[in-house]
Amino acid sequence: MDKRTLLITGSSTGFGHATAKLFADRGWNVVATMRDVSAAGDLAGRNNVLVSRLDVTEPASIDQAIKASIGHFGKLDAVINNAGYGQYGIFETIPQESIQRNFDVNVFGVMNVIRAIVPVFRKQKEGLILNVSSVGGLVGLPSISIYLSTKFALEGFTECLSYELASQNIVVKLVEPGGGDTAFHARSSKQNAGDGGIDSYGPFLERAYAALGKLAQHMATPERIAAVIYGAVTDGTKRLRYFAGDDVKHLVEARRKLSDEDYENYMRGQFA
Structure with missing residues (x-):
């Protein structure tokens, strides 16, 4: 009951x-949720880990996981919204x-x-919400327009929410990873519409994929x-954004330092 608990x-x-x-290893109680609990792997069977089914598109499953x-x-101290996938293609x-x-x-x-x-969280007068976004919520990239638009939306929503919930002593944060991980890309590649048979996109996509591959x-x-x-x-601050990963660091720096015109020309040059 004295340990902090995270879902x-x-x-x-x-x-x-x-x-x-990592949280379990550091002594937290962890509620590890997923759509298929049989995929829990080495999270299952640990004393301080509760594996629970949760599908973010099914509110009833969310309510049940929180109740469980x-x-x-005994209590939830923090929630990390990590579930998501990529939709690729023109x-x-x-x-x-x-x-x-x-x-x-x-x-x-x-x-x-x-x-x-x-x-x-409002009833217990404290809590922390962390949304896992993407550097793609800050920087637009070709052939990933739908996935990145979800992250742009998440960025705006989370920032607005952080101001609202501060009044309730609820801290809201964003972590912005770079290019993701191999498992994520393997799953998301199954959602790749490519050029949809429109040949005129072929040369551009070839260049874009080469640049993204680098x-x-x-x-x-x-x-x-x-x-x-x-x-x-765990840092005890109310800081909103945390950048993570070096793969697109130069693009983020360009976005922040260049004028709009110079930035757009710079980005076009990445895929020309």
């Missing part, structure tokens, strides 16, 4: 799995239903979890991102 979504692989393990968390550990080729699904998980799913946990050579490991998330949750 994290999307704990079966990647950032979520590494983060759940408090019933098992915008023109991506079906509307695929776009809706990506927003349902990456944006509305986060809102579903927050809507469920805020009354709990960025991917410097991706941070899930363990490194987990360390940034742990630091953000």
Whole structure:
């Protein structure tokens, strides 16, 4: 009962799995949630880990996971919204239903979890919410327009929410990883519409994929991102944003330092 307790979504692989393990290793009680609890792997069977089913698109499963968390550990101190996936391809080729699904998980799913946990935190007069965003919520990149637009939305929503919930002694934070992890990209590649058979996009996509491939050579490991998330949750500050990963650091610096015109020319040059 004296330990701090954290609930994290999307704990079966990647950032979520590494983060759940790190918090558990550091003595936290961890509620590791995922759509399929059979995928818990080495998180299962630990005394300070409760594996619970949660689908961010199903509010009833969120309510049940929160209820189970408090019933098992007595209290929730922090929630990490990590669940999400990527939708790749040229915008023109991506079906509307695929776009809706990506927003349902990456944006509305986060809102579903927050809507469920805020009354709990407000009643106990404290709590912390951390949303795992992406550097892609700051920097636009070609052939990832739908996924990155979900992260742009998450960035704006989280910033607004941080001001609202500060009045309730609830801290809200963002961690912005770089290019993600190999498991994430493997899953997301299954959602790649490519050029949709429109040949005129071919030469551009070839250049874009080559440029993005160079960025991917410097991706941070899930363990490194987990360390940034742990630091953000435990540093005792009200800081909003935490950048993590060096793969697109130069693009973020260009966005922050250059004029709009110079930045746009710089970005076009990356894919020309």
